[in-house]
Amino acid sequence: MPGPAHPPKSFFLCSPDHFDVTFEINPWMATGRRPDRDKSWLEWNALVAGLRSAGATVHHSPSLPGLSDMVFPTDVGVVTDRSFVRARFRHQERGTEAEHGAAWLLEHGFAEIPWPDDPALYLEGGDVIRFGEVLLCGTGPRTSPAAAEHLSRALGVEVVTVPIADPRFYHLDMSFCPLDDRRALYAPDVWDVEGRRAVEKLVPEPLVISVDEALTFSANSVVVGRTVVMPACPPRIRTALEDWGFTVLISPVEEFLKAGGGIRCMALDLDLLGRA
Numbered sequence: 633m634p635g636p637a638h639p640p641k642s643f644f645l646c647s648p649d650h651f652d653v654t655f656e657i658n659p660w661m662a663t664g665r666r667p668d669r670d671k672s673w674l675e676w677n678a679l680v681a682g683l684r685s686a687g688a689t690v691h692h693s694p695s696l697p698g699l700s701d702m703v704f705p706t707d708v709g710v711v712t713d714r715s716f717v718r719a720r721f722r723h724q725e726r727g728t729e730a731e732h733g734a735a736w737l738l739e740h741g742f743a744e745i746p747w748p749d750d751p752a753l754y755l756e757g758g759d760v761i762r763f764g765e766v767l768l769c770g771t772g773p774r775t776s777p778a779a780a781e782h783l784s785r786a787l788g789v790e791v792v793t794v795p796i797a798d799p800r801f802y803h804l805d806m807s808f809c810p811l812d813d814r815r816a817l818y819a820p821d822v823w824d825v826e827g828r829r830a831v832e833k834l835v836p837e838p839l840v841i842s843v844d845e846a847l848t849f850s851a852n853s854v855v856v857g858r859t860v861v862m863p864a865c866p867p868r869i870r871t872a873l874e875d876w877g878f879t880v881l882i883s884p885v886e887e888f889l890k891a892g893g894g895i896r897c898m899a900l901d902l903d904l905l906g907r908a
């Protein structure tokens with residue numbers, strides 16, 4: 633029997649007006665392999681339609697010139713309970729995205745929660761994921777280990793740290809996807825032993841996937857009610873999800889994978905903890 637589904641979701645997306653690969657800040661990006669403009673728009677429009685058909689509310693705004701990664705707004709902050717913590721990006725190439733993301737959130741009635749004024753305390757939204765009553769925080773490639781403790785204080789929620797060992801999975805949302813309050817799909821082999829133990833203790837019903845399965849970006853998915861909106865889904869994973877009562881909706885985002893981002897990166901969850 634499936635556990636209780638999460639409440640309906642609202643997401644914020646940025647359209648690919650200026651999407652490109654103009655720098656290389658993760659192992660997937662190669663400036664010699666640029667995304668196709670028309671295909672990017674087709675994929676992005678189909679993703680918006682897919683999220684809506686699954687029952688989500690989608691807000692969006694255009695991306696800005698010079699910010700070629702702005703199509704991945706998940707990273708701009710951690711949002712819940714009508715408030716947010718603004719990201720501190722590890723790479724200066726993405727730094728100003730945090731300001732634009734914060735401006736959109738402030739305009740839409742979200743209040744900003746202060747963050748310590750320490751330039752070396754990095755936080756990127758792609759590393760922060762809810763599971764049940766806690767937040768998981770991936771650390772290492774992007775988010776600083778110390779960020780977890782500050783996040784816990786800022787949001788008043790327990791935060792469990794998952795140190796990331798494999799740089800191809802530089803954000804936690806590339807190796808962990810919560811399905812409901814008991815189930816999650818994840819690739820433990822890309823974390824260090826501390827992370828593996830923590831997640832094992834936390835998730836009563838895991839769907840463990842291999843590194844190869846994770847390389848398809850299958851974990852970089854979002855769940856809307858009982859629909860898992862995925863960039864790709866190897867057959868074994870599809871069978872397991874369907875056996876659990878989920879519907880799999882594949883929305884290919886091949887052009888965005890060229891920048892190392894998939895569906896979870898493209899859809900900022902406007903209420904991570906689902907408490908608002």
Ligand code: ARG
Nearest residue numbers: 658704758803891892893897
């Ligand atoms: N090119 C972007 C970066 O390297 C991709 C962002 C992916 N975001 C995510 N939440 N996994 O930062």
